[in-house]
Amino acid sequence: GAGVSQSPRYKVAKRGQDVALRCDPISGHVSLFWYQQALGQGPEFLTYFQNEAQLDKSGLPSDRFFAERPEGSVSTLKIQRTQQEDSAVYLCASSLARSGRALTNEQYFGPGTRLTVT
């Protein structure tokens, strides 16, 4: 079936605006991850869901960032009062297994949403 999809693919926001980024994981995948990738950097972990439960949000950079996955499928990453430093590509990944072991738990990445804050 289809891989992980993300929308929108590109988003331009004025500083101070709120944005919402959507991730559709592969059907049946239990785990969902959000990463932030700034220009010239590797992806950095933001938050992790197992079904609808947000098990780890230690990577969220500030309380302006909020993520949810209410029905254990689609997830939304919301950024309030965007700042220029929020400009980055936001990647979503999903994996099949419930286990915490990345060893057997390959993450499948979406194409990303490129957010530009002006």
Place this chain on the structure above:
Amino acid sequence: AQRVTQPEKLLSVFKGAPVELKCNYSYSGSPELFWYVQYSRQRLQLLLRHISRESIKGFTADLNKGETSFHLKKPFAQEEDSAMYYCALSRSGYSTLTFGKGTMLLVSP
């Protein structure tokens, strides 16, 4: 905290030359190491993982715990290997990945 270091931003080689993309990590426990690749206009995808001891597209990587390294190697580079390569680590028992900054591999004809 764990860290992954990829010292080279860009590695440029000619077709047929050997390739080694360096990766060093710091983590006090037993890590799980991965190489991810991103080809032009494609999404990030898993290339290989240390525990599988597999060779994918001619690439291999050996975990050296003494040197805390997980270098990616290929004996004869191909033009289609040109891509961005990321080394990543996960802590034992956890799924989340810590990535290096990436190395761009450019293979010229």
